[in-house]
Amino acid sequence: MKFYEVQSHVALTDHFVASAAVQISADTWADLSEEEQGWVMQAVEAGGEKNDTLTRQAEEDLLATFEERGMTVTRPDLEPFRAAMQPYYDTLEEEFGEGAIAEVRGE
Incomplete structure (x- = not known):
């Protein structure tokens, strides 16, 4: 997405967060032991933390690219x-x- 080709400014409003949901059916969840449910929850939490870290870094990199290309980044x-x-x-x-x-x- 080459926003810098069509606009000169971007405002960081934090009004949107791209996210992904981990879903499992109630029947499948009920078939798991408490230990297995714990493993799933640990994996979801670890994956969420990793995803958050990668998303924040990607945003920082993108903003740096925007600024390098001459865009004005504002933080209202x-x-x-x-x-x-x-x-x-x-x-x-x-x-x-x-x-x-x-x-x-x-x-």
């Missing part, structure tokens, strides 16, 4: 956006549990 104050989203965040926390938003933000 996100607090006004978060304040405007608070009613929706409250709804999500009702659905997914208290602290869900902080967890997604990595706080």
Whole structure:
């Protein structure tokens, strides 16, 4: 994606995170022993940490490329956006549990 060919600026708003979900059917999960379920959870956590590390590095590398190509990278104050989203965040926390938003933000 050669964004630098068609735009001069990019703003880091943190409004999107590319993610992948690990899925397993309820029947398959139920067929696993507690020990096997533990192994799966350990693997998912380790894979998630590795993925996060690789994603952050890839983003840093991409931003460096953008800047090398002359793009202006801005980092706007996100607090006004978060304040405007608070009613929706409250709804999500009702659905997914208290602290869900902080967890997604990595706080």
